[in-house]
Amino acid sequence: MTYNSSLLRLLDERGYIHQMTDAEGLDALASKQVVPGYVGFDATASSLHVGNLVSIMLLRRLQQAGHKPIVLMGGGTTRIGDPTGKDEVRKMLSNEAIEANIASIRTAFERFLTFGDGPTDAVMVNNHDWLGQIGYIEMLQKVGTHFTVNRMLSFDSVKLRLEREQPMTFLEFNYMILQGYDFRHLSETMGVRLQMGGSDQWGNIVNGVELARRMDSKEVFGLTTPLITKADGSKMGKSVSGAVWLNEDALSSYDYWQFWRNCDDRDVGKFLRLFTDLPLDEIARLEALEGGAINDAKVILANEATKLCRGEEAAKAAEATAAETFAGGGLGEDLPTVEVNAEGIRLGAACTALGFTASNGEAKRKIGEGAVKLDDATMDDPGLLITVPAGETRKLSLGKKKHGILKGV
Structure with missing residues (x-):
């Protein structure tokens, strides 16, 4: 389909x-007025991760258009x-x-995003x-009558949980009702006309579109992105060492840069x-590079993605640290660092403390495979006690791409 609005052209290009509830209607609306979406x-953690990034970029593209x-x-x-994509009941958090x-x-x-009071802020x-x-009885009366249990049981978020014989609480069963009500509330109070999200949210988004139509006779729209996976089939947002967090206090900028570089x-x-935000013609040039030249494109990707998220x-x-570590054999200042006191630290514990491994058990396996080096010498004893004189540093490496500093204090 050829789009007239700059919004859908941008998103399409x-x-x-992936899916839209009414592509022609949304295209026409976005061509003639500002669309709040x-x-x-x-808020289950203190940081979002790279798996959330495509949705954040959707909002950025919305503002750019x-x-x-x-x-x-x-x-x-x-x-x-x-409950979408979950096999277990989520742990409750305090207010x-x-x-x-x-x-x-x-x-x-x-x-x-640019926040503020302006029409596109x-x-x-x-x-x-x-x-x-909102009270429970009010919710049942106003909203509950527009949802059938038959329809709710047909959604993957419910059906898959039941097929796997995993418990689903009545609390979780209400989630799709509340999300649908969010869309209806925002359309009423803020003039919102568009909800966007990942492809796994399609059913919940459609519920909100239908609820706004039934309760208020309002036309609103839904748009989802395709499931974003890496070439090896794994999910975005995960690396060998765990989640790739967006906040710097959860993941160093060097490790964030390295995720994209690798x-x-x-x-x-x-x-x-x-x-x-690179122009499409420049992206076409970069992705056409072959052989070792593709690494230049990866460095540009890492720089541009890190610039958006971390500045x-x-x-x-991060780029300077990588260049010094890999080309010069030195220790860049931006590498992940663990302080080591006079008592020292065991090799396996050091791997986990630097974020190379998720557990000491995984560290033991990596060390057994000969993947861990201390000052460029291969180590084979997870229990090795590493000491670092105060004010000095030692380099710990996992494979060819993960490096960290042990700093004596």
């Missing part, structure tokens, strides 16, 4: 569009738990923990502000389109 994020992005934080729905998580997550959004809202006020050759073009100085420092 960069590979964001939102994406919802639950002259429309209004709305970040919906699930202060209310986090208390329920989205204080949820509020702290939302405050921490906002700092990442401020890198990607981003705003952040919290659905606990309205979900926390991507598969086949992913370079797709990631440049989705996760950077230009962080990107420059």
